[in-house]
Amino acid sequence: xxxxxxxxxxxxxxxxxxxxxxxxxxxxxxxxxxxxxxxxxxxxxxxxxxxxxxxxxxxxxxxxxxxxxxxxxxxxxxxxxxxxxxxxxxxxxxxxxxxxxxxxxxxxxxxxxxxxxxxxxxxxxxxxxxxxxxxxxxxxxxxxxxxxxxxxxxxxxxxxxxxxxxxxxxxxxxxxxxxxxxxxxxxxxxxxxxxxxxxxxxxxxxxxxxxxxxxxxxxxxxxxxxxxxxxxxxxxxxxxxxxxxxxxxxxxxxxxxxxxxxxxx
Amino acid sequence: xxxxxxxxxxxxxxxxxxxxxxxxxxxxxxxxxxxxxxxxxxxxxxxxxxxxxxxxxxxxxxxxxxxxxxxxxxxxxxxxxxxxxxxxxxxxxxxxxxxxxxxxxxxxxxxxxxxxxxxxxxxxxxxxxxxxxxxxxxxxxxxxxxxxxxxxxxxxxxxxxxxxxxxxxxxxxxxxxxxxxxxxxxxx
Numbered sequence: 001x002x003x004x005x006x007x008x009x010x011x012x013x014x015x016x017x018x019x020x021x022x023x024x025x026x027x028x029x030x031x032x033x034x035x036x037x038x039x040x041x042x043x044x045x046x047x048x049x050x051x052x053x054x055x056x057x058x059x060x061x062x063x064x065x066x067x068x069x070x071x072x073x074x075x076x077x078x079x080x081x082x083x084x085x086x087x088x089x090x091x092x093x094x095x096x097x098x099x100x101x102x103x104x105x106x107x108x109x110x111x112x113x114x115x116x117x118x119x120x121x122x123x124x125x126x127x128x129x130x131x132x133x134x135x136x137x138x139x140x141x142x143x144x145x146x147x148x149x150x151x152x153x154x155x156x157x158x159x160x161x162x163x164x165x166x167x168x169x170x171x172x173x174x175x176x177x178x179x180x181x182x183x184x185x186x187x188x189x190x191x192x193x194x195x196x197x198x199x200x201x202x203x204x205x206x207x208x209x210x211x212x213x214x215x216x217x218x219x220x221x222x223x224x225x226x227x228x229x230x231x232x233x234x235x236x237x238x239x240x241x242x243x244x245x246x247x248x249x250x251x252x253x254x255x256x257x258x259x260x261x262x263x264x265x
Numbered sequence: 266x267x268x269x270x271x272x273x274x275x276x277x278x279x280x281x282x283x284x285x286x287x288x289x290x291x292x293x294x295x296x297x298x299x300x301x302x303x304x305x306x307x308x309x310x311x312x313x314x315x316x317x318x319x320x321x322x323x324x325x326x327x328x329x330x331x332x333x334x335x336x337x338x339x340x341x342x343x344x345x346x347x348x349x350x351x352x353x354x355x356x357x358x359x360x361x362x363x364x365x366x367x368x369x370x371x372x373x374x375x376x377x378x379x380x381x382x383x384x385x386x387x388x389x390x391x392x393x394x395x396x397x398x399x400x401x402x403x404x405x406x407x408x409x410x411x412x413x414x415x416x417x418x419x420x421x422x423x424x425x426x427x428x429x430x431x432x433x434x435x436x437x438x439x440x441x442x443x444x445x446x447x448x449x450x451x452x453x
Binding site: 011012015017042043046047049050051053054055056057058059060062063064066067068070071072135136185188 | 282285286293294297298301302310311314318319322331392394397411412413417418422428429430436437440444
């Protein structure tokens with residue numbers, strides 16, 4: 001690993017955000033590089049300095065009392081000055097979706113987003129999750145946690161990391177080259193994502209349990225893919241699982257991918 | 266794993282307030298700490314957290330279990346942003362433009378310090394508080410969420426509603442600014 005590559009990975013390594021293999025490579029480089037080890041020491045010194053020096057402010061008792069008093073009186077909410085402008089529904093739905101995403105982060109919540117009576121909304125929330133996850137992965141420096149073009153390497157990696165293992169799909173003959181896999185949060189669940197490359201386009205395949213939100217509806221089951229924020233999404237059932245493909249491929253190519261998935265064993 | 270309040274969605278609003286109070290109480294110090302660091306005033310921080318609580322009660326239905334602290338801190342941060350907009354009439358202090366353009370151009374470059382010199386940091390670290398307070402709010406919040414609240418990149422990304430890549434670059438810049446400001450204070 002050269003210094004330039006190591007430099008971009010130094011902070012993620014320091015923050016414990018890299019997979020073990022990459023982290024070991026970075027640490028090996030740092031051990032033999034004066035510049036990088038000085039940078040690493042600086043990060044450590046900054047962290048320790050902040051831990052030691054920065055005051056952690058505790059909530060005063062008066063605030064606890066105020067909150068308790070507000071909680072006790074039912075008329076609490078109207079006392080808040082009304083917002084100048086009402087949020088429009090889509091904005092609110094997006095916010096609720098991201099709050100849900102945040103809420104479900106560190107715990108493997110096995111609950112679907114909402115009850116079955118709100119199928120349409122929960123499908124929208126699921127689509128929102130899929131689109132955000134795809135865009136976030138594209139923006140990140142590493143969109144895969146386990147880089148490998150070998151499906152027999154990628155599949156076992158998911159064992160114990162997600163509720164349902166992804167199928168070992170071989171799409172290479174259709175021009176979809178496997179880049180690797182990652183774990184992401186969709187609909188409040190930890191799911192496997194298989195990442196493929198098709199020409200210049202990245203295709204994320206999300207493998208969800210069949211009982212996941214959106215499964216009850218026919219969204220994405222139609223022949224034409226759904227479009228959200230310029231991305232195409234298509235859903236297929238593969239071996240008793242729910243697979244969503246998300247990409248900026250054009251609708252025809254997405255539909256063709258849908259055909260391939262539908263024929264997968 | 267399932268929080269005990271999960272099936273109370275039909276409860277009247279006063280119960281809802283009590284439920285949210287029980288939910289956020291363990292994280293009240295974290296919320297106050299974040300608000301205090303963002304607003305830099307005891308009175309304002311208390312007002313912000315109180316208003317955030319009322320807001321949390323209104324958004325109660327959006328919480329479905331899981332990481333209550335991240336959900337609650339996101340509400341505190343949003344409340345802070347609204348509060349700033351209301352009190353100053355200015356645009357959001359955490360807007361990307363400010364974050365991208367706020368300069369460290371007049372700060373001297375970090376000329377490369379030895380680990381021994383850097384170990385010196387922790388001995389005279391009290392100055393760090395001042396330096397962190399002087400950071401633009403967008404950088405201040407990100408380094409606090411990482412170093413004080415110890416949230417992961419993904420948790421921060423979801424809290425701030427930005428991509429993980431943005432979290433990484435903003436955090437790197439915040440650290441760089443602190444290091445340079447520190448070097449400047451050392452009389453370099």
